[in-house]
Amino acid sequence: MAPAKPHQSAAVAIPVPDKISVSLNVNGVDVQLDLAPWTTLLDALRDRLNLTGTKKGCDHGQCGACTVLVDGRRIVSCLTLAVMKDGSKVTTIEGLAKDGMLHPLQQAFIDHDAFQCGYCTPGQICSAAGLLAEGRAKTADEIRELMSGNICRCGAYPNIVAAIQQVMGHS
Amino acid sequence: MINFQYARAADVADAVRQIAADPKAKFIAGGTNLIDLMKEEVERPSRLIDISRLPLDNVEETSGGGVRIGALVPNSDLAHHPLIAQRYPILASAILAGASAQLRNMASTGGNLLQRTRCYYFYDIATPCNKREPGTGCSAVNGVNRMHAILGTSETCIATHPSDMCVALAALEAKVLVAGPGGQRTIAFADFHRLPGDTPHRDTNLEANEIVTAIELPARGFAKNYTYLKIRDRLSYAFALVSVAAALELDGQAIKEARLALGGVAHKPWRDVNAEASLRGQAANRDSFARAAEALLHGAKGYAHNTFKIDLARRAIVRALAQASQGTPQSQSSKKIR
CATH class of the missing domain: 3.10.20.30 (Beta-grasp domain)
Structure with a gap:
Protein backbone atom coordinates (compact mmCIF):
# COMPACT_ATOMS: atom_id res chain seq x y z
CA MET A 1 0.00 0.00 0.00
CA LEU A 96 -27.20 24.06 40.41
CA ALA A 97 -26.32 22.28 43.67
CA LYS A 98 -25.38 24.65 46.49
CA ASP A 99 -23.25 23.86 49.54
CA GLY A 100 -23.45 20.13 48.94
CA MET A 101 -27.24 20.21 48.71
CA LEU A 102 -28.98 19.19 45.51
CA HIS A 103 -31.06 21.83 43.79
CA PRO A 104 -34.76 21.22 44.59
CA LEU A 105 -35.33 20.21 40.96
CA GLN A 106 -32.54 17.63 41.14
CA GLN A 107 -34.06 16.20 44.31
CA ALA A 108 -37.55 16.24 42.79
CA PHE A 109 -36.35 14.35 39.68
CA ILE A 110 -34.98 11.67 42.03
CA ASP A 111 -38.14 11.66 44.15
CA HIS A 112 -40.37 11.20 41.10
CA ASP A 113 -38.12 8.85 39.12
CA ALA A 114 -38.20 11.46 36.35
CA PHE A 115 -35.64 9.77 34.13
CA GLN A 116 -34.55 6.40 32.87
CA CYS A 117 -31.32 6.59 30.87
CA GLY A 118 -30.61 10.09 32.15
CA TYR A 119 -29.13 11.55 28.98
CA CYS A 120 -31.74 14.30 28.61
CA THR A 121 -31.91 14.97 32.35
CA PRO A 122 -29.34 17.80 32.68
CA GLY A 123 -31.13 19.65 29.90
CA GLN A 124 -34.53 18.89 31.41
CA ILE A 125 -33.45 20.21 34.81
CA CYS A 126 -31.78 23.35 33.44
CA SER A 127 -34.84 23.99 31.28
CA ALA A 128 -37.12 23.50 34.29
CA ALA A 129 -34.96 25.94 36.28
CA GLY A 130 -35.50 28.47 33.50
CA LEU A 131 -39.21 27.73 33.48
CA LEU A 132 -39.45 28.34 37.23
CA ALA A 133 -37.55 31.61 36.92
CA GLU A 134 -39.89 32.75 34.15
CA GLY A 135 -42.83 32.09 36.47
CA ARG A 136 -45.42 31.70 33.71
CA ALA A 137 -46.33 28.03 33.98
CA LYS A 138 -49.13 27.37 36.46
CA THR A 139 -50.95 24.28 35.19
CA ALA A 140 -49.73 20.87 33.99
CA ASP A 141 -50.73 21.87 30.45
CA GLU A 142 -48.56 24.96 30.71
CA ILE A 143 -45.62 22.97 32.08
CA ARG A 144 -45.92 20.49 29.21
CA GLU A 145 -46.09 23.26 26.62
CA LEU A 146 -43.18 25.25 28.08
CA MET A 147 -41.04 22.10 28.44
CA SER A 148 -41.72 20.94 24.87
CA GLY A 149 -38.20 21.90 23.79
CA ASN A 150 -36.80 19.02 25.85
CA ILE A 151 -37.24 15.58 24.33
CA CYS A 152 -37.08 12.43 26.51
CA ARG A 153 -36.92 9.29 24.40
CA CYS A 154 -37.34 7.10 27.47
CA GLY A 155 -40.72 8.77 27.84
CA ALA A 156 -40.42 9.98 31.41
CA TYR A 157 -42.66 12.95 30.68
CA PRO A 158 -45.39 12.35 33.30
CA ASN A 159 -42.78 12.06 36.05
CA ILE A 160 -40.89 15.11 34.77
CA VAL A 161 -44.10 17.15 35.00
CA ALA A 162 -44.72 15.76 38.51
CA ALA A 163 -41.18 16.68 39.60
CA ILE A 164 -41.57 20.24 38.35
CA GLN A 165 -44.97 20.50 40.03
CA GLN A 166 -43.41 19.39 43.30
CA VAL A 167 -40.93 22.24 43.16
CA MET A 168 -43.67 24.67 42.15
CA GLY A 169 -45.31 23.74 45.43
CA HIS A 170 -48.39 21.81 44.37
CA SER A 171 -47.35 18.20 44.26
CA MET B 1 -19.43 24.20 9.64
CA ILE B 2 -16.72 25.83 7.53
CA ASN B 3 -14.25 28.32 8.93
CA PHE B 4 -15.35 31.93 9.08
CA GLN B 5 -14.22 35.27 10.40
CA TYR B 6 -16.07 36.96 13.25
CA ALA B 7 -16.59 40.66 13.87
CA ARG B 8 -18.91 42.75 15.99
CA ALA B 9 -20.83 45.69 14.61
CA ALA B 10 -20.37 48.92 16.58
CA ASP B 11 -23.64 50.47 15.42
CA VAL B 12 -26.18 50.13 12.61
CA ALA B 13 -24.10 52.23 10.19
CA ASP B 14 -21.06 50.09 10.93
CA ALA B 15 -23.12 46.92 10.39
CA VAL B 16 -24.22 48.20 6.97
CA ARG B 17 -20.63 49.17 6.08
CA GLN B 18 -19.34 45.74 7.07
CA ILE B 19 -21.98 43.78 5.15
CA ALA B 20 -21.48 45.96 2.05
CA ALA B 21 -17.75 45.29 2.18
CA ASP B 22 -18.08 41.49 2.04
CA PRO B 23 -20.75 39.94 -0.19
CA LYS B 24 -20.26 36.55 1.51
CA ALA B 25 -20.74 37.92 5.03
CA LYS B 26 -23.90 37.37 7.08
CA PHE B 27 -25.38 39.10 10.08
CA ILE B 28 -25.93 36.97 13.16
CA ALA B 29 -28.28 37.79 16.05
CA GLY B 30 -30.06 34.86 17.74
CA GLY B 31 -28.39 32.37 15.41
CA THR B 32 -31.08 29.72 15.92
CA ASN B 33 -31.56 29.13 12.19
CA LEU B 34 -28.27 30.39 10.76
CA ILE B 35 -25.96 28.23 12.91
CA ASP B 36 -28.09 25.18 12.16
CA LEU B 37 -27.83 25.92 8.41
CA MET B 38 -24.08 26.47 8.77
CA LYS B 39 -23.69 23.07 10.46
CA GLU B 40 -25.44 21.56 7.43
CA GLU B 41 -23.26 23.69 5.12
CA VAL B 42 -26.38 25.08 3.49
CA GLU B 43 -25.04 28.48 4.57
CA ARG B 44 -21.29 29.04 4.16
CA PRO B 45 -20.61 32.63 5.16
CA SER B 46 -17.04 33.93 5.00
CA ARG B 47 -17.69 36.21 7.94
CA LEU B 48 -20.29 36.59 10.66
CA ILE B 49 -21.09 40.13 11.69
CA ASP B 50 -22.45 39.97 15.23
CA ILE B 51 -25.27 42.51 15.59
CA SER B 52 -26.61 41.06 18.85
CA ARG B 53 -25.23 43.91 20.96
CA LEU B 54 -26.76 46.76 18.92
CA PRO B 55 -29.34 48.85 20.82
CA LEU B 56 -32.33 47.59 18.82
CA ASP B 57 -34.10 45.92 21.73
CA ASN B 58 -36.88 48.35 22.65
CA VAL B 59 -40.63 47.99 22.38
CA GLU B 60 -42.19 51.45 22.38
CA GLU B 61 -45.35 53.26 21.40
CA THR B 62 -45.25 55.39 18.26
CA SER B 63 -46.75 58.85 17.87
CA GLY B 64 -49.36 57.33 15.56
CA GLY B 65 -50.74 55.09 18.31
CA GLY B 66 -48.92 51.99 17.15
CA VAL B 67 -45.93 50.12 18.52
CA ARG B 68 -42.36 49.93 17.25
CA ILE B 69 -40.48 46.70 17.98
CA GLY B 70 -36.68 46.72 17.79
CA ALA B 71 -35.27 44.03 15.50
CA LEU B 72 -33.29 42.45 18.35
CA VAL B 73 -36.15 41.99 20.82
CA PRO B 74 -36.14 38.26 21.64
CA ASN B 75 -39.30 36.42 20.60
CA SER B 76 -40.15 35.47 24.19
CA ASP B 77 -39.76 39.04 25.47
CA LEU B 78 -41.95 40.30 22.66
CA ALA B 79 -44.73 37.78 23.33
CA HIS B 80 -44.81 38.74 27.01
CA HIS B 81 -44.36 42.49 26.62
CA PRO B 82 -47.45 44.19 28.11
CA LEU B 83 -48.01 46.35 25.00
CA ILE B 84 -48.06 43.24 22.81
CA ALA B 85 -49.87 40.87 25.19
CA GLN B 86 -52.66 43.42 25.80
CA ARG B 87 -53.00 45.28 22.51
CA TYR B 88 -51.81 42.73 19.95
CA PRO B 89 -52.58 39.34 21.55
CA ILE B 90 -52.75 37.70 18.12
CA LEU B 91 -49.04 38.43 17.76
CA ALA B 92 -48.24 37.14 21.25
CA SER B 93 -50.24 33.98 20.57
CA ALA B 94 -48.56 33.31 17.23
CA ILE B 95 -45.09 33.71 18.75
CA LEU B 96 -45.93 31.32 21.59
CA ALA B 97 -47.20 28.77 19.06
CA GLY B 98 -43.74 28.55 17.50
CA ALA B 99 -40.48 26.80 18.40
CA SER B 100 -39.62 26.06 22.05
CA ALA B 101 -39.10 28.23 25.14
CA GLN B 102 -35.31 28.03 24.68
CA LEU B 103 -35.40 29.03 21.02
CA ARG B 104 -37.85 31.87 21.71
CA ASN B 105 -35.41 33.17 24.33
CA MET B 106 -32.67 33.27 21.69
CA ALA B 107 -34.41 34.18 18.43
CA SER B 108 -34.73 37.84 17.46
CA THR B 109 -37.67 39.65 15.89
CA GLY B 110 -35.74 40.53 12.74
CA GLY B 111 -34.27 37.06 12.45
CA ASN B 112 -37.71 35.49 12.64
CA LEU B 113 -38.60 37.31 9.41
CA LEU B 114 -35.41 36.10 7.75
CA GLN B 115 -35.49 32.42 8.72
CA ARG B 116 -35.25 30.00 5.82
CA THR B 117 -37.67 27.29 4.77
CA ARG B 118 -37.54 23.90 6.50
CA CYS B 119 -37.99 22.05 3.17
CA TYR B 120 -36.02 18.82 3.65
CA TYR B 121 -34.38 19.15 0.25
CA PHE B 122 -33.22 22.70 0.95
CA TYR B 123 -31.47 21.30 4.04
CA ASP B 124 -29.95 18.30 2.26
CA ILE B 125 -26.98 19.50 0.21
CA ALA B 126 -26.83 16.15 -1.61
CA THR B 127 -30.08 16.96 -3.47
CA PRO B 128 -30.92 19.55 -6.13
CA CYS B 129 -32.66 22.68 -4.84
CA ASN B 130 -33.33 25.90 -6.74
CA LYS B 131 -33.46 27.87 -3.51
CA ARG B 132 -30.09 26.66 -2.32
CA GLU B 133 -28.41 26.36 -5.74
CA PRO B 134 -30.30 28.23 -8.45
CA GLY B 135 -30.82 26.25 -11.63
CA THR B 136 -30.31 22.78 -10.15
CA GLY B 137 -34.02 21.93 -10.02
CA CYS B 138 -36.64 21.32 -7.33
CA SER B 139 -36.51 17.95 -5.60
CA ALA B 140 -39.79 18.53 -3.78
CA VAL B 141 -42.12 19.01 -6.76
CA ASN B 142 -41.88 15.31 -7.58
CA GLY B 143 -40.51 14.21 -4.22
CA VAL B 144 -41.82 13.98 -0.69
CA ASN B 145 -43.88 17.15 -0.36
CA ARG B 146 -46.27 16.67 2.52
CA MET B 147 -45.13 19.85 4.29
CA HIS B 148 -45.07 21.95 1.14
CA ALA B 149 -47.01 24.84 -0.31
CA ILE B 150 -50.45 24.82 -1.93
CA LEU B 151 -50.68 28.51 -2.82
CA GLY B 152 -48.47 30.77 -4.90
CA THR B 153 -46.12 27.95 -5.93
CA SER B 154 -44.05 27.81 -9.08
CA GLU B 155 -42.47 24.97 -11.02
CA THR B 156 -39.13 25.94 -9.50
CA CYS B 157 -40.05 25.88 -5.78
CA ILE B 158 -42.88 24.72 -3.51
CA ALA B 159 -41.23 25.58 -0.19
CA THR B 160 -43.15 27.24 2.65
CA HIS B 161 -42.14 30.08 4.95
CA PRO B 162 -41.88 28.51 8.41
CA SER B 163 -42.70 31.44 10.70
CA ASP B 164 -45.75 31.70 12.96
CA MET B 165 -44.95 35.25 14.09
CA CYS B 166 -44.93 36.50 10.51
CA VAL B 167 -48.46 35.22 9.89
CA ALA B 168 -49.75 37.48 12.67
CA LEU B 169 -47.59 40.38 11.45
CA ALA B 170 -49.12 39.97 7.98
CA ALA B 171 -52.64 40.04 9.43
CA LEU B 172 -51.80 43.15 11.49
CA GLU B 173 -50.39 45.00 8.43
CA ALA B 174 -47.01 45.54 10.07
CA LYS B 175 -44.24 47.49 8.40
CA VAL B 176 -40.57 46.50 8.25
CA LEU B 177 -38.02 49.26 8.86
CA VAL B 178 -34.66 48.65 7.21
CA ALA B 179 -31.39 50.54 6.93
CA GLY B 180 -28.93 50.40 4.06
CA PRO B 181 -26.13 52.42 2.49
CA GLY B 182 -28.68 54.90 1.11
CA GLY B 183 -30.40 55.45 4.46
CA GLN B 184 -33.63 54.03 5.82
CA ARG B 185 -36.72 52.73 4.09
CA THR B 186 -39.98 51.11 5.09
CA ILE B 187 -41.35 47.94 3.48
CA ALA B 188 -45.01 46.98 3.84
CA PHE B 189 -45.21 43.49 5.35
CA ALA B 190 -47.03 42.13 2.30
CA ASP B 191 -44.10 43.26 0.14
CA PHE B 192 -41.33 41.96 2.41
CA HIS B 193 -41.45 38.24 1.61
CA ARG B 194 -41.54 37.04 -1.99
CA LEU B 195 -43.26 34.30 -3.94
CA PRO B 196 -40.80 31.87 -5.51
CA GLY B 197 -41.49 32.63 -9.19
CA ASP B 198 -38.28 31.85 -11.05
CA THR B 199 -36.07 33.34 -8.31
CA PRO B 200 -36.74 31.07 -5.31
CA HIS B 201 -33.24 31.76 -3.95
CA ARG B 202 -34.57 35.17 -2.89
CA ASP B 203 -36.86 34.82 0.13
CA THR B 204 -37.39 38.54 0.71
CA ASN B 205 -37.03 41.95 -0.90
CA LEU B 206 -34.38 42.96 1.62
CA GLU B 207 -31.23 43.89 -0.28
CA ALA B 208 -27.99 42.11 0.56
CA ASN B 209 -26.53 45.27 2.09
CA GLU B 210 -29.58 46.14 4.20
CA ILE B 211 -30.40 45.37 7.81
CA VAL B 212 -33.81 45.08 9.48
CA THR B 213 -33.91 47.60 12.34
CA ALA B 214 -37.52 47.44 13.55
CA ILE B 215 -41.09 46.28 12.95
CA GLU B 216 -43.89 48.78 13.28
CA LEU B 217 -47.43 47.81 14.17
CA PRO B 218 -50.32 50.14 13.30
CA ALA B 219 -52.72 51.21 16.08
CA ARG B 220 -55.37 48.60 15.17
CA GLY B 221 -54.67 45.52 17.28
CA PHE B 222 -57.88 43.41 17.10
CA ALA B 223 -57.46 42.56 20.78
CA LYS B 224 -61.08 41.50 21.25
CA ASN B 225 -61.80 39.19 18.32
CA TYR B 226 -58.77 37.26 17.19
CA THR B 227 -57.21 33.83 17.14
CA TYR B 228 -54.06 32.06 15.98
CA LEU B 229 -54.93 28.47 15.17
CA LYS B 230 -52.02 26.22 14.32
CA ILE B 231 -52.46 22.66 13.03
CA ARG B 232 -49.37 20.44 13.13
CA ASP B 233 -48.25 16.82 13.34
CA ARG B 234 -47.58 16.95 17.10
CA LEU B 235 -49.10 19.23 19.69
CA SER B 236 -46.07 21.39 20.37
CA TYR B 237 -42.69 22.26 18.91
CA ALA B 238 -43.49 21.46 15.29
CA PHE B 239 -43.91 23.56 12.19
CA ALA B 240 -47.40 24.27 10.94
CA LEU B 241 -49.12 22.11 8.38
CA VAL B 242 -51.62 24.96 8.23
CA SER B 243 -51.99 27.91 10.55
CA VAL B 244 -54.55 30.71 10.49
CA ALA B 245 -54.39 34.19 11.95
CA ALA B 246 -57.92 35.58 12.00
CA ALA B 247 -58.90 38.99 13.36
CA LEU B 248 -62.27 40.71 13.24
CA GLU B 249 -63.91 43.94 14.25
CA LEU B 250 -67.58 43.34 14.88
CA ASP B 251 -70.63 45.57 15.17
CA GLY B 252 -73.02 43.21 16.89
CA GLN B 253 -72.95 40.23 14.56
CA ALA B 254 -71.89 42.26 11.51
CA ILE B 255 -68.27 42.17 10.39
CA LYS B 256 -66.82 45.69 10.07
CA GLU B 257 -63.22 44.67 9.41
CA ALA B 258 -61.56 41.32 8.81
CA ARG B 259 -58.01 40.08 8.54
CA LEU B 260 -57.07 36.60 7.40
CA ALA B 261 -53.56 35.23 6.91
CA LEU B 262 -52.26 31.67 6.66
CA GLY B 263 -48.99 29.98 7.51
CA GLY B 264 -47.59 26.67 6.25
CA VAL B 265 -49.24 27.01 2.86
CA ALA B 266 -47.01 29.30 0.79
CA HIS B 267 -43.54 30.73 0.23
CA LYS B 268 -44.64 33.75 2.28
CA PRO B 269 -47.21 34.45 4.99
CA TRP B 270 -50.37 34.21 2.88
CA ARG B 271 -52.71 37.12 3.46
CA ASP B 272 -55.70 37.36 1.14
CA VAL B 273 -57.34 40.81 0.94
CA ASN B 274 -60.09 39.52 -1.36
CA ALA B 275 -61.13 36.91 1.20
CA GLU B 276 -61.10 39.66 3.82
CA ALA B 277 -63.25 41.90 1.60
CA SER B 278 -65.76 39.07 1.18
CA LEU B 279 -66.30 39.12 4.95
CA ARG B 280 -66.81 42.87 5.38
CA GLY B 281 -70.44 43.81 5.92
CA GLN B 282 -71.49 40.16 6.28
CA ALA B 283 -72.94 38.47 9.32
CA ALA B 284 -70.33 36.54 11.29
CA ASN B 285 -71.50 32.97 10.71
CA ARG B 286 -70.39 29.72 9.14
CA ASP B 287 -71.78 30.68 5.73
CA SER B 288 -69.73 33.85 5.43
CA PHE B 289 -66.68 32.11 6.90
CA ALA B 290 -67.00 29.25 4.38
CA ARG B 291 -67.27 31.74 1.50
CA ALA B 292 -64.10 33.49 2.69
CA ALA B 293 -62.32 30.14 2.85
CA GLU B 294 -63.48 29.31 -0.69
CA ALA B 295 -62.22 32.69 -1.91
CA LEU B 296 -58.85 32.24 -0.25
CA LEU B 297 -58.33 28.69 -1.48
CA HIS B 298 -59.72 29.28 -4.98
CA GLY B 299 -56.32 28.86 -6.65
CA ALA B 300 -54.90 26.26 -4.28
CA LYS B 301 -52.99 23.40 -5.89
CA GLY B 302 -51.95 20.20 -4.16
CA TYR B 303 -48.99 17.95 -4.94
CA ALA B 304 -48.56 14.20 -4.39
CA HIS B 305 -48.58 14.28 -0.58
CA ASN B 306 -50.04 17.62 0.48
CA THR B 307 -53.44 17.82 -1.21
CA PHE B 308 -54.96 17.21 2.24
CA LYS B 309 -53.82 20.70 3.16
CA ILE B 310 -56.51 22.27 0.97
CA ASP B 311 -59.36 20.75 2.99
CA LEU B 312 -57.43 21.21 6.20
CA ALA B 313 -56.97 24.90 5.44
CA ARG B 314 -60.64 25.32 4.54
CA ARG B 315 -61.75 23.87 7.86
CA ALA B 316 -59.07 25.70 9.83
CA ILE B 317 -60.15 29.04 8.34
CA VAL B 318 -63.80 28.44 9.26
CA ARG B 319 -62.83 27.33 12.76
CA ALA B 320 -60.45 30.24 13.27
CA LEU B 321 -63.03 32.80 12.16
CA ALA B 322 -65.54 31.20 14.54
CA GLN B 323 -63.02 31.41 17.40
CA ALA B 324 -62.30 35.04 16.55
CA SER B 325 -65.95 36.04 16.24
CA GLN B 326 -66.80 34.38 19.56
CA GLY B 327 -63.89 36.01 21.33
CA THR B 328 -62.52 32.58 22.27
CA PRO B 329 -58.98 32.53 20.86
CA GLN B 330 -57.07 29.26 20.60
CA SER B 331 -55.07 28.52 23.77
CA GLN B 332 -51.44 27.71 23.00
CA SER B 333 -51.05 25.57 26.13
CA SER B 334 -54.30 23.60 26.33
CA LYS B 335 -54.38 22.07 22.87
CA LYS B 336 -58.11 21.46 22.68
CA ILE B 337 -59.55 23.11 19.59
CA ARG B 338 -63.01 24.51 20.28
Missing part, protein backbone atom coordinates in the same frame (compact mmCIF):
# COMPACT_ATOMS: atom_id res chain seq x y z
CA ALA A 2 1.33 3.40 -0.95
CA PRO A 3 2.26 5.63 1.93
CA ALA A 4 -0.28 8.30 2.71
CA LYS A 5 0.50 11.52 0.98
CA PRO A 6 0.06 14.85 2.63
CA HIS A 7 -3.03 16.74 1.45
CA GLN A 8 -2.36 18.85 -1.56
CA SER A 9 -2.69 22.51 -0.82
CA ALA A 10 -6.08 23.88 -1.86
CA ALA A 11 -6.22 26.37 -4.71
CA VAL A 12 -7.52 29.00 -2.33
CA ALA A 13 -6.32 28.89 1.23
CA ILE A 14 -9.10 28.94 3.80
CA PRO A 15 -8.27 31.72 6.22
CA VAL A 16 -8.01 30.51 9.77
CA PRO A 17 -8.96 33.39 12.04
CA ASP A 18 -7.05 34.14 15.17
CA LYS A 19 -8.57 32.65 18.24
CA ILE A 20 -10.70 35.10 20.16
CA SER A 21 -10.41 35.69 23.86
CA VAL A 22 -13.73 35.01 25.60
CA SER A 23 -14.51 35.72 29.25
CA LEU A 24 -17.30 33.79 30.89
CA ASN A 25 -18.50 33.25 34.40
CA VAL A 26 -19.40 29.58 34.54
CA ASN A 27 -21.14 28.31 37.66
CA GLY A 28 -19.73 31.23 39.63
CA VAL A 29 -16.16 30.84 38.39
CA ASP A 30 -14.55 33.38 36.05
CA VAL A 31 -12.89 31.68 33.10
CA GLN A 32 -11.01 32.99 30.10
CA LEU A 33 -10.77 30.93 26.92
CA ASP A 34 -9.17 31.46 23.52
CA LEU A 35 -11.70 30.09 21.06
CA ALA A 36 -12.15 29.79 17.32
CA PRO A 37 -15.29 31.74 16.36
CA TRP A 38 -17.17 28.60 15.33
CA THR A 39 -16.87 27.01 18.77
CA THR A 40 -20.35 26.55 20.19
CA LEU A 41 -20.97 27.24 23.84
CA LEU A 42 -21.76 23.53 24.16
CA ASP A 43 -18.36 22.48 22.83
CA ALA A 44 -16.58 25.11 24.94
CA LEU A 45 -18.28 23.79 28.08
CA ARG A 46 -17.67 20.13 27.34
CA ASP A 47 -14.32 20.10 25.56
CA ARG A 48 -12.53 23.09 27.07
CA LEU A 49 -13.97 23.30 30.57
CA ASN A 50 -14.61 19.56 31.01
CA LEU A 51 -18.16 20.27 32.11
CA THR A 52 -19.63 17.21 30.47
CA GLY A 53 -22.94 17.34 32.33
CA THR A 54 -24.35 19.38 29.47
CA LYS A 55 -25.15 16.86 26.76
CA LYS A 56 -24.85 16.93 22.98
CA GLY A 57 -27.96 15.24 21.63
CA CYS A 58 -29.02 16.35 18.16
CA ASP A 59 -26.63 19.34 17.94
CA HIS A 60 -29.35 21.14 15.93
CA GLY A 61 -31.53 22.78 18.58
CA GLN A 62 -34.23 20.17 18.36
CA CYS A 63 -33.78 18.02 21.48
CA GLY A 64 -32.92 20.38 24.36
CA ALA A 65 -30.24 18.10 25.89
CA CYS A 66 -27.74 20.98 25.75
CA THR A 67 -29.97 23.47 27.60
CA VAL A 68 -28.08 25.81 29.96
CA LEU A 69 -28.90 29.15 31.56
CA VAL A 70 -27.15 32.21 30.12
CA ASP A 71 -27.67 35.31 32.25
CA GLY A 72 -30.54 33.44 33.88
CA ARG A 73 -32.36 32.53 30.66
CA ARG A 74 -32.59 29.01 29.27
CA ILE A 75 -31.10 28.59 25.82
CA VAL A 76 -29.74 25.73 23.71
CA SER A 77 -25.95 25.87 23.86
CA CYS A 78 -25.50 23.91 20.60
CA LEU A 79 -26.85 26.84 18.54
CA THR A 80 -24.93 29.46 20.53
CA LEU A 81 -21.48 30.67 19.49
CA ALA A 82 -19.35 31.06 22.61
CA VAL A 83 -17.72 34.26 21.30
CA MET A 84 -21.13 35.93 21.17
CA LYS A 85 -21.63 35.31 24.90
CA ASP A 86 -18.40 37.04 25.99
CA GLY A 87 -19.02 38.55 29.45
CA SER A 88 -22.04 36.34 30.20
CA LYS A 89 -22.90 34.30 33.26
CA VAL A 90 -23.48 30.64 32.41
CA THR A 91 -25.11 28.08 34.69
CA THR A 92 -24.91 24.40 33.82
CA ILE A 93 -26.22 21.32 35.63
CA GLU A 94 -22.93 21.24 37.58
CA GLY A 95 -23.72 24.68 39.02
